[in-house]
Amino acid sequence: MEKRYTKDRLRRSMMFVPGNNPGMITDSRIYGADSIMFDLEDSVAYTEKDTARFLVHNALKTLDFGKKEIVVRINDLSSGLGVQDLEAIIPAGVHVVRLPKTDSAQDVIDCEREIARIEEKHGIPVGATGMMAAIETANGVLNAREIAHASDRLIGIALGAEDYVTDLKTTRADGIELLFARSMILNAARSAGIAALDTVYSDVNNTEGFLEEVNLIRKLGFDGKSVINPRQIGILHHAVVPSEKDLKKAYAVMEAIAEANARGSGVASLNGKMIDRPVVTRAQRLIALFEADNVTEEEEE
Amino acid sequence: MQLKKTAVAGTMESGDIMITIEPKDAGGVDLDLSSNVMQQYGRQIEAVIRETLSGLGIENAAVQAVDKGALDCTVRARVSAAAFRAAESSDYQWEVRK
Numbered sequence: 279m280e281k282r283y284t285k286d287r288l289r290r291s292m293m294f295v296p297g298n299n300p301g302m303i304t305d306s307r308i309y310g311a312d313s314i315m316f317d318l319e320d321s322v323a324y325t326e327k328d329t330a331r332f333l334v335h336n337a338l339k340t341l342d343f344g345k346k347e348i349v350v351r352i353n354d355l356s357s358g359l360g361v362q363d364l365e366a367i368i369p370a371g372v373h374v375v376r377l378p379k380t381d382s383a384q385d386v387i388d389c390e391r392e393i394a395r396i397e398e399k400h401g402i403p404v405g406a407t408g409m410m411a412a413i414e415t416a417n418g419v420l421n422a423r424e425i426a427h428a429s430d431r432l433i434g435i436a437l438g439a440e441d442y443v444t445d446l447k448t449t450r451a452d453g454i455e456l457l458f459a460r461s462m463i464l465n466a467a468r469s470a471g472i473a474a475l476d477t478v479y480s481d482v483n484n485t486e487g488f489l490e491e492v493n494l495i496r497k498l499g500f501d502g503k504s505v506i507n508p509r510q511i512g513i514l515h516h517a518v519v520p521s522e523k524d525l526k527k528a529y530a531v532m533e534a535i536a537e538a539n540a541r542g543s544g545v546a547s548l549n550g551k552m553i554d555r556p557v558v559t560r561a562q563r564l565i566a567l568f569e570a571d572n573v574t575e576e577e578e579e
Numbered sequence: 580m581q582l583k584k585t586a587v588a589g590t591m592e593s594g595d596i597m598i599t600i601e602p603k604d605a606g607g608v609d610l611d612l613s614s615n616v617m618q619q620y621g622r623q624i625e626a627v628i629r630e631t632l633s634g635l636g637i638e639n640a641a642v643q644a645v646d647k648g649a650l651d652c653t654v655r656a657r658v659s660a661a662a663f664r665a666a667e668s669s670d671y672q673w674e675v676r677k
Contacts, residue, residue, distance in 0.1 A: 300653040301594030328663065329588045331671075332656040339676045340652035362669075371676035400675045 282373045283347070283408030285433050288312050288570045289473050290502040290518055291511050292349065292436075296321035298330035303337045309508035310515070312570075313347035318363045319354075319378050327359055331366040338370035349410065351376040355385070361392055368396040373408055374433055379441070380411035381418045386428035393431070405431065410475070414438035415445045419459045422466035434473030436504065437463050440480075450480075453494055464499050476503040485513060492517045520564045528561035580636045586664035589649075589657035596624075596649035598661040601641040608632055608639065614646035627651050631658040640665075 293311035295302050297318045306314045316337070322330040334350060350367045352375055353359035364375065377389050386409065394404045409431040413419055419442070426435050437459055439450060448455045460476065467474035476495045479488045492514055495503060502518075505511055520528070531553055538546035546553045582602035589597040603609070612625055624646055631654070632640065642658075649657070663671065 299592070299594075300649060300656075301592060304594055304650055304653075328669075329657070329660040332588075332660040333653065335673060336652040336656040336659075339674075340650075365671065366673050369673045369675040400673075402675065 279403040279405055281408070282371065282406050283431075283433055285408075285472065287347065288502075288566065289347070289434065289475060290567075290570075291514050292475060292502060292504045293508065293511065294321070294351075294478065294504060294506050297334045297350070298322050298326050300333060300337075303333065304341070307341075307343045307346060309511050311346070311505065311508075311511050312502065313349055313374075314343060315349040315351055315376060315504070317351045318359075318367075319351050327353070327362070331363060335366045335370045338367065338372055347373050349374040349376050351378060351412075354379045355388055355392070360389070364389075364392050364396055368393060368402065368407060369400045375407060375409050376436070377409060377411050378438065379414050379418070380425055380435075381415055382421050383424040383428035386411055386425060386432065390429045390431060407431065408433045410434045410436060410473075412436045412438045413459070413463060414441035416442070418442075419462050422462045423469060426466040426470035426472060432470065432472050434475050434501070435463055435467050436475035437477045439477035442477075453491060460495065460498055460500070468499070473501040474499065476500045478504045478506045479510070480506060482507040482509060488513060489517055518567060520568050524564055525568055528564040531557060531561040532565065580662060580666045580668065582637065582640055582662070582665045583667050584665055586661050588660035588664060589653075591645065591647060593647050594649060594653065596644055596646045596654055596657050598628075598657045599643040600637075600658075600661045600665045601643075602665065603639040603641050605639055608637070609641045610644065611642070612644045612646065614644075614648075616646070616648055620646075623651070624649075624654055627654045628658050631655050632662065635659065635662050637662060 289312050291311045292313040292315050295306045295314060295316050297316045316334045318330050350372045352363035355361060393407050397404045397406060409429060410433050411425050413422055413435060439456055442459055443449055443455055464474045479491050481487060488510060496518060503514060530548055534546045534548045534553055535558060585601045587599045589595050591597055610625060610628060614621055614624060628644060
């Protein structure tokens with residue numbers, strides 16, 4: 279079966295685009311985000327849910343977004359709006375459905391059932407559409423592991439921090455308030471072999487604060503982050519590009535492995551140290567990040 | 580599709596088009612189009628509006644369109660949304676991407 283999504287791909291940046299803004303939808307591919315996320319939820323007024331669905335449906339059917347991953351954030355199913363969103367976007371060819379306010383594995387299962395029903399109705403192979411779940415409450419964080427394992431369609435789980443800190447009776451601060459949620463989500467994602475995506479940083483004029491947050495989530499191990507302003511994409515991508523020193527070491531590791539393979543030896547070493555599997559995996563990831571950044575720059579030129 | 584009331588969809592923002600549809604008993608589709616790219620794209624926008632209405636089975640209507648540089652897919656989206664609002668219908672017939 280041909281799937282519309284790839285589980286294992288680069289997701290440094292996922293850019294939110296309001297679903298009822300044709301100008302922003304049309305321009306969205308030029309900013310270099312790895313994934314574009316059209317939003318039918320919070321950025322669309324209740325009275326404009328119908329017009330936004332028509333807009334996103336027609337944009338998905340007509341516009342060429344190249345190799346970008348196309349995600350649509352739907353309204354939650356309990357609002358009654360989520361199923362109407364799915365009816366519009368599944369036939370239009372969305373790659374990944376982002377489910378908001380995911381509190382339990384059952385939320386994922388319920389959404390998947392609706393997606394499968396709509397795929398079948400339109401003759402689309404059942405299973406073609408991917409999913410991701412945003413976790414935005416204390417309950418969701420505590421259920422993160424079950425959520426991450428709830429469906430084969432899941433490409434990742436994400437933290438939605440604004441609702442989460444409200445649920446915790448706190449506010450966004452220096453990141454300490456999100457440490458538990460981020461750690462839970464990251465470990466849940468890794469245990470399911472899927473992506474971990476961080477929340478938005480809404481103070482778009484505070485570049486320093488944004489960079490601090492990017493460095494923090496990198497150290498924790500996140501794949502990437504949602505962004506709400508195109509200006510954040512370049513900063514984010516630049517911050518995750520490996521340093522020249524790390525890159526040289528990564529290429530040296532890969533060369534040593536290639537030489538060992540050519541010799542028919544299963545053991546490789548570099549500067550007298552044996553290279554074991556985790557070192558190779560990390561080197562491969564670094565090189566992939568570096569090469570992806572070059573591709574993005576070429577696309578933008 | 581049976582139109583029941585006057586309805587609007589779209590905005591006056593750049594890249595958008597604002598469509599107003601009013602029911603009419605007979606006489607076909609009257610289209611009043613204004614656009615800041617009228618010279619280059621006026622005929623194309625008119626064709627997309629008429630084709631979308633015809634696809635929805637709307638034969639008679641008074642349509643006002645104020646275009647701010649919308650792409651064809653936006654024109655289609657706004658005409659469809661206004662038409663369903665005017666018909667007070669949510670029986671959307673979503674089609675599969677070809």
